[in-house]
Amino acid sequence: MDESILLELHRMVDEYALEPTLNATLRSFIAEKASEKTSWAEMTRCTHRMLGGRSPDLERHAALTELIILLLDIVDDLQDRDSPNRPWMTCEPAVTLNAVLAMFAAILGQCGQSGIGSAVGSLLARSIQGQQADITDKVLSEEDYFHMVADKSGTLLQLAVYMGSALVDGVDSNVQETLNQLAVCGGIVSQIENDARDVLRLDFKNDLLHKKRTLPVLFMLEDSHAEFPALNEYYAGTLSREQFAERQREFVQYARDSGCIEYCKVVQALYKDKANELYELLPPMLEPWAGQFREIFVPDYDVRYNASGEGGVS
Template sequence: MENTIIEHMHAIVDEHIDAKDLNKLIKLFIQEKSQEKSPWSTITRCTHFMLGGNSPQIDRIAAATELIMLVQDIVDDLQDQDQENKPWMQCEPAYTLNAVLAFLISFFGELELLQGNHTRRLNKEISKIISRSINGQQKDISNSIETVDDYLIMVQEKSGSIIRLACYMGYASLDVSPQTIEHIDALADYAGLIHQIQNDMNDLNEIDNKSDLFLKKCTLPILYLLESEDTSFPLLKPFYQGRIRLDELIENKEAWLTYIDKSGCIEYSKIVQSICITKAEEIYEELLAIAPWKEKFRDSTYGSFV
């Protein structure tokens, strides 16, 4: 994350949070986040410039994007109870919750300062995007996914909406055609699917960590395995049915890794992912946007998979 973005994030926090201990804690969270290769501010800026924007406030807007995305990361970790090394997982839960509220207030307060007459429309659209993501997140954590179609809808809502929000922060103040918005929303949803499917495949090897398997989530490769007639690894279905414990799976980790390698679930997931990449490329070619920012937008969303 660029120093300019971090400085703006600190400035936003300073304007809204006076309590010294909370201010310090929030900046610790920001510092932790800054160590990652976060794409969100880049997506906001690229969207803005590729659609003809030239706002002198765009770095500040991009910093606000990073703030709301950090909230999403924190909440996700709290729900899954993983990432135990993160500072928001190590401090008192009440402090973390207060930090989340502070982030939200700072984010929405910043919109008032940045968008002026657009604030009412802006708040409504952002609320719709965030609500869509929450709906997807709820479907994910409640383990209500039963079919591939359920999964695809959930990921678009949960992950696609996050990318939609980063894009919206870039074009909210611009006069953008409905067709362009439709293209950007579709690209965001496909990018969310592409990344989530990759995460799902990677997570198959993490059987002894707090992974999706640990939480009994029905990811794309897991759905394939649950539908399979292959009985060479008979523990998976009983585990998802609650008839055996996770430690019994962990004891058979080598057999599990051999099973997923031969089962076809990775190949199946890669095929679905490749279809998403193809669809994204088709929409990208139709998107009317300014170079080189259009290319940079693609790089920051799904370009590493092309």
Template sequence: MRPEVMQTMIDMVDKYVRIEEFNKLLKECVYEKGSEQTGWGEITRYAHLMLGGSSPNLDRTAAITEMIMLAADIADDLQDQDNKDKLWMQYRQEYVINGVLALLMGAVAESAELTNGKGGPVTLTREISRILLESLNGQFADLEQNVTTEQQYIAMVYQKSGSLIHLACYMGYAELGLDSKAAGTMKEIAYYSGIIAQLENDLKDLLRFDMKNDILRKKRTLPILYLLSAEESFPYMKQYYEGKLTQSDLLAKKQECIDYINDSGCMEYSKIIQTLHRQKAAELLESLTTVSPWREKFQQVTLITA
């Protein structure tokens, strides 16, 4: 995170939170997030610049984006209980929930002070709320763990992850007054980028056998759906998902499970889906009138290539 963006977030905390311990908690969360290679504010920045923007408020806008995404990250960790080493997981959960609300409300309050080319601050805050609610719908679908098909998975990720990238993009172009076609194209790019990013996370979590492992948590990501549909050579995973095996039973077959994953083709298949979405997003980006080098930088933070 850029130092100037993090400082703006700290200033926002001081502006809205006056109880010393609460202020300290939120600042620690901001510093923790600032130490990561977070790209949310950069998406906002590059979306703005590549579409011809030159706002003097860009750091502030990027900071609002980062505040919202920090709240979303904390809420996600509270729900999943799989990131125990995070600073915010060391505090009492009721304090942290209060912190999530404070970060969101502070971001909304700051956004209300910004204006855009189509409707002013009311339009901006309304659209932020609408996009966030779309993401929350996807998050709830993920928590229900009722996804059983690739189509359901894609629809869930479009909402959950795609909406957040859409929000980061929207924060960048909101004041530019894009026509409906260009705004729709940016939304499509964001949703394709959400699939790319989520698949990257799914693949990283597939082979790590700790609390972040999606199989142990019985999540149904795209590579896991692939594994569950072709389980003849390793039926134990499906049995675990059906409750016929315990976690200890599955962990006793850890190496067999890893071998099955590596040999199954699920990772290759997921990479193909990633590539297809990357190509679609790149084609859409080419159709827009954009400014270099900001378009290329925007691609780097949204269309993951590693």
């Protein structure tokens, strides 16, 4: 996160969090987010610039994109409870809740200034719908998975794109729809990468531990009743969490051997091809931003076999 985005975020915090302790808490959350290598603000910038926009409000919109994503990241961590060391997890829960409300107030205020509240609200509602399906175990099939990911992750990339295009007058509706579809493809490709990595983790963030049905897990469950019955037993509840923890390296090894990672790569390639096709449908866009946009949304993804998190289950 670059300095101009940080300055905008601090300005928003100073405007909507006047109480010193709350202000300092929000700044610590932003500092945590700033340490990550993310492209959210850049998505908004590139979209705006390649469409020919020159709005003086661009940096504010790019920062607002980052603030919305930070808010959703915090809520996600509060739900999953799998990132215990992040500042919003280590401070008092009531303080974190107040910080979330303050961020929400800032988002409402900033969207109101730009007249984009309705569109942003609709996108957030769809993302929350996807998150709800994820945390309530509504995903039982690949069709459910792709629908959930399109809502949960795809709409957030749509949001980043919209925050840039909303400041450009006269964007063709067909161009906007193509950008939306491209964003959904990018979200799905990115989520598959995360999910493939997470079944290989040897720590508390392993998706198998939490009995999530992600794409690689759904693939494994198809054949595990014969190849590795313990996986079916764990998901059925006949194998305890403690027993899973004792055998986690076996589960991860089965994930490596099952072919689920290779399957994820194939599906990623299909969505990457679709994203490339959509990009080619766009009219000529301004450079160098169009090239940067393509690098963000149609990158050369490669699912990694060596995941982070080599510690035991906490």
